[in-house]
Amino acid sequence: xxxxxxxxxxxxxxxxxxxxxxxxxxxxxxxxxxTGVNKIEVTSFVxxxxxxxxxxxxxxxxxIDRNPDVTYTTLIPNLKGAQRAVECxxxxxxxxxxxxxxxxxxxxxxxxxxxFESFKEIIDYLSDKNIALSGALGTSxxxxxxxxxxxxxxxxxxxxxIDLGVNRITLADTTGMATPKQVYxxxxxxxxxxxxxxxxxxxxxxxxxxxxxxxxxIRAGVIHFDASLGGIGGCPFAPGASGNICSEDLVHMLHFMxxxxxxxxxKMIETSKYLQTLxxxxxxxxxxNAGKITDLHSVDGI
Amino acid sequence: xxxxxxxxxxxxxxxxxxxxxxxxxxxxxxxxxxTGVNKIEVTSFVxxxxxxxxxxxxxxxxxIDRNPDVTYTTLIPNLKGAQRAVECxxxxxxxxxxxxxxxxxxxxxxxxxxxFESFKEIIDYLSDKNIALSGALGTSxxxxxxxxxxxxxxxxxxxxxIDLGVNRITLADTTGMATPKQVYxxxxxxxxxxxxxxxxxxxxxxxxxxxxxxxxxIRAGVIHFDASLGGIGGCPFAPGASGNICSEDLVHMLHFMxxxxxxxxxKMIETSKYLQTLxxxxxxxxxxNAGKITDLHSVDGI
Numbered sequence: 001x002x003x004x005x006x007x008x009x010x011x012x013x014x015x016x017x018x019x020x021x022x023x024x025x026x027x028x029x030x031x032x033x034x035t036g037v038n039k040i041e042v043t044s045f046v047x048x049x050x051x052x053x054x055x056x057x058x059x060x061x062x063x064i065d066r067n068p069d070v071t072y073t074t075l076i077p078n079l080k081g082a083q084r085a086v087e088c089x090x091x092x093x094x095x096x097x098x099x100x101x102x103x104x105x106x107x108x109x110x111x112x113x114x115x116f117e118s119f120k121e122i123i124d125y126l127s128d129k130n131i132a133l134s135g136a137l138g139t140s141x142x143x144x145x146x147x148x149x150x151x152x153x154x155x156x157x158x159x160x161x162i163d164l165g166v167n168r169i170t171l172a173d174t175t176g177m178a179t180p181k182q183v184y185x186x187x188x189x190x191x192x193x194x195x196x197x198x199x200x201x202x203x204x205x206x207x208x209x210x211x212x213x214x215x216x217x218i219r220a221g222v223i224h225f226d227a228s229l230g231g232i233g234g235c236p237f238a239p240g241a242s243g244n245i246c247s248e249d250l251v252h253m254l255h256f257m258x259x260x261x262x263x264x265x266x267k268m269i270e271t272s273k274y275l276q277t278l279x280x281x282x283x284x285x286x287x288x289n290a291g292k293i294t295d296l297h298s299v300d301g302i
Numbered sequence: 303x304x305x306x307x308x309x310x311x312x313x314x315x316x317x318x319x320x321x322x323x324x325x326x327x328x329x330x331x332x333x334x335x336x337t338g339v340n341k342i343e344v345t346s347f348v349x350x351x352x353x354x355x356x357x358x359x360x361x362x363x364x365x366i367d368r369n370p371d372v373t374y375t376t377l378i379p380n381l382k383g384a385q386r387a388v389e390c391x392x393x394x395x396x397x398x399x400x401x402x403x404x405x406x407x408x409x410x411x412x413x414x415x416x417x418f419e420s421f422k423e424i425i426d427y428l429s430d431k432n433i434a435l436s437g438a439l440g441t442s443x444x445x446x447x448x449x450x451x452x453x454x455x456x457x458x459x460x461x462x463x464i465d466l467g468v469n470r471i472t473l474a475d476t477t478g479m480a481t482p483k484q485v486y487x488x489x490x491x492x493x494x495x496x497x498x499x500x501x502x503x504x505x506x507x508x509x510x511x512x513x514x515x516x517x518x519x520i521r522a523g524v525i526h527f528d529a530s531l532g533g534i535g536g537c538p539f540a541p542g543a544s545g546n547i548c549s550e551d552l553v554h555m556l557h558f559m560x561x562x563x564x565x566x567x568x569k570m571i572e573t574s575k576y577l578q579t580l581x582x583x584x585x586x587x588x589x590x591n592a593g594k595i596t597d598l599h600s601v602d603g604i
Contacts, residue, residue: 145598252509285510286507
């Protein structure tokens, strides 16, 4: 069974120019909750100044209809974020640090080491709360400043998460630098060294390799993948380039390759069409334009 | 060694709304000739009424600078097309028939069987000319009218080409319906049954699976792939969807996966940027927007 985890309302919307009204975000999440995904990254408890599009994080988190089969996770940058997540009764918090020191410094003005250190008080605070922990490792497949990030560094960072008690770990290809070969090699190595973690891969389609990367991840044994409806969530380094891998395109491919999936393809496509009504630019996804491979045409129709 | 065959000036331009002036087409082909590709589908000797963008087929074919390392091929629909190709001294002619009978009827008002029959006089005419033959099989991975096209039908059609003396055979995913699993299975079967043919795969990225399909083709043992600069060449069934797989995106992926390639990545990207100057819409390719994975950013630059 391949598990699709939806990140559109966090990683997707955070970079959108237009503000999506709170009630529309809630409606979008409620619809996603009915598609079969097992996890939704609802929002991010960051500073509203840093990410104005997610300034309504509490209101969204508190007002969605919870499906008991879905884990509602939220990204948190610090202790304050953790407190907000607890107050909103998120099911999980997602920590984030970049494997690349330069990227981490640029992102949060701390070294990778110091960010891991700062997780301790967060985890300590959460230890008696009813909330799960997951940890994402940004720039796992390359850094836009440093370039290649050595595998050893990734393995060290995974170990650091495990030492902190975090066993749900996401390798994130923050700016779309992963190649399929690299995905297979790194995922195999991480699963081999750390067989007890729950490993998620998070890809961007910045350079067109996103779906190929998923297939190589599956070949290596990974079964959890993040994706964003409509493929939104572009990166500031690559204006005009694609964003996150597109949920419905991914589900479409896996569905027609006969993988067992937790997601209903038609519901996913419908939900992406709803997302399209909330944004004024065309989505990156292919399927909402091209239709499914089973959507046949009439001979007289062209 | 993986061989990239460039189809932008035929499959790409044929569906463009804007007419690209003859001298610009020639300049584009001359630049492509220097990228390392071993084959260029220069044009199509069809009726100018059917494909107005290629009405200058003779003038283009006669005025390009020939690189002796490149095979200059042209698509021909009938005997007249073959005569035009011979007159222009094309290195190769490319025949085309759809495996799906419905698609073939719609496309050329003949059954698949009758089209194969019509190839005989073409091949007879060409038998004493210094020109190579290749044959493409449209809708090899699915038909937009019929849906699934049985593998047996594909194998029969390949056999028909071989019986006619055509040993360079292209399986074309005319409207972007192939899944990676299907590509692996069908390519394996064709190579297994017909080990002496030169097999090319021709994919469209209509549903986002194009690059993943190439990787599964390679895994099955295929080493020749068609691609179109900028990913142009969209299909009339899917307005807004992607066209052919994008040459520079494909070369970028394979280059950074350490495949031995016949093409220089930087020259390919440069040539795609030139193509962009000839068209008034943005190209589908990702790399010309996002840059290569080795194009790093300055820490102060953002």
